[in-house]
Amino acid sequence: MTSVAPESDLDPIVEEAMQYAGKLMLLSEGSVNKHFDPFEDIDWDNPDFDADTKPERWILPESADPLGRHPWYRALTDAQKIAIGKYRQSNIAKVGLQFESILIVGMVNYTAFKVANGDKEFRYCSHEMGEEINHTQMFQEMVNRIGDDVPGMGPLTKLIRFVALPVANAFPNFFFMAVLAGEEPIDHIQKDILRSGEEIHPIMRGVMSIHVAEEARHISFAHEYLKHHVPATGKLNQFGLSLMMPIIMFILGRSIATPPRKFFDEFGIPDSVRKELFYGSKEAKQVFADYFVDVRALAKELRLMNPVSKAIWKLLGIDGPSSRYRSEPIRSALHNKVA
Template identity: 50%
Template sequence: MTSTQPRPTTYTPPAKQDTGTDYQQVLEDLSTASVRRNFDPYIDIDWDAPHMAVIPNDPRWILSYKVDPIGRHPWYQSLPKEKQIKIGMWRQANVAKVGLQFESILIRGLMQYADRLPNGDKRFRYTTHEAKEECNHTLMFQELVNRIGMDTKGMRWWLRRASPIIPLFSTFWPTIFYFGVLAGEEPIDHIQKDFLRAREELHPAMSAVMELHVAEEARHISFAHNHLRNTVPRKGPITKFALSIAMPIVMRVLCSAIVVPPKDFEREFDVPKSVMKDIFWKSEQSQIFLSGVFGDVRMLAEQCGLMNPASRQVWRAMGIDGRSSRYRSEPTYNAS
């Protein structure tokens, strides 16, 4: 598969710093921010306000042409408005359910990771703060699913089955675990930010959930980036090479498992298999979307020394190569 975005000809690494000291300061800053600026979904979202009600045939549930891979496909665009709304409600409920399930895996992994940390390690405080925030996110996502009223299953079946095993990676292979964290957090965060930037007319319940989630997720993604930037460069050359190959594979596999709807979606709405293949990920637009999701992670791979000729070929083979972001959360389209 050819690159969907131009790759920079050169990459200039940041100036050498005392990364250990920087990392300790980042941990202090993130922990302090978690105390001073946090949210409770049952205090900060007025679920029972009249404007938050989920009512039949509300056009605000129609999927965005600009942002959602399903919403921009001609098959979806050709459907009657009523069916577009129903699909949109199902889709948003399923995305929320996926978010809940992913956060549940992350919480378990974070607590196992924290359990192995020595006394005085600043990672213990931050990871526990993050686990607490993720618990609130699971409450928020489930509340949204319940109010939409679509009985969706969330993740694809094999990932639901594997969910009790995945947290073990945080104990035995923590770097791979944090690759998995970013493979789940980056696509969801990317899509939600694109929705908010696009200024689409979202249902108030959806926009409230997205705004709260994006605000706290910024800390969580920042920790994962800083943690990997601090720990990966210290590993030996063989380990780093193996990680450079594993990173794009983890990103691609978990992204599809999280973003692609389960088979129930095809059965529920009679979606042709050719349409599903086109949306995920054969069409040119879908390839651009898939590549854009991982701009920040490609930047991180450069910073960690995990981009090399062999790993670049794996990124390309996975269909997720392209230009690295110049800065975190760089937009991938013009939202004006």
């Protein structure tokens, strides 16, 4: 006699909501059980952590940085490479600080004024904001230790901070898409550097290791949030989100991954090199598109990949294959060559 597993008596919507709540509890417990403090877990006062100790460790890794492998940079003296490397890594940290500050502004208002009493999103988002505040301290300490007066984002990109709050309150699904648009490129860049196998300064390694570890939860939450909320919206709303998703990935992704004009002017980097690196060459375009391999998989799962939205992904040059699972290593020969 063949036994048949009993079907759930729960309404599918109720069952999905319970599963979502369970995932939020797992993420919240992860924040409690495994978290970091930048002033306890990074040995800032260790002599080896001094920014000027073995400064050659600031030379940009050839296998993980587009500027680091460019012939123009490779032809410089070690002193010039070190100066550019310190400035570049410091500016990346400042961009991370600014983006996470924008995220906190939107998320704290979303949780305080949009999340219902009893909703487990409140607890998890509160954990995440606490971690993000620690990250801003960590990034600023790295900037201070290096000592370069870096601007972080470019002047136009900094204007994003004025729309974070109204967008989070009025369009939370779009807000969490924007969160992914900033988090995914930073995560990919830092993982590439950590996986490169090249010697990097311990300040950078310590900061990136903590950030990558905790950012995994934050990215997971944004994915789960969208999986839970987007299907509950109307078809017209979903169509609008499908069009905006590639646009916000392109705009914020470029803003996060591209150094400000001041960086190129400061070190006399030729315009031809700047254009080739960001994003004139085929290799550079591919690396940028690869930042969104997980986001494209999410878009497919959410049924936001329709003929019109696919055309936008392609038009912006960020189309391509999607990952089979989140954080799947990119195995393409082109990516391995340039990243």
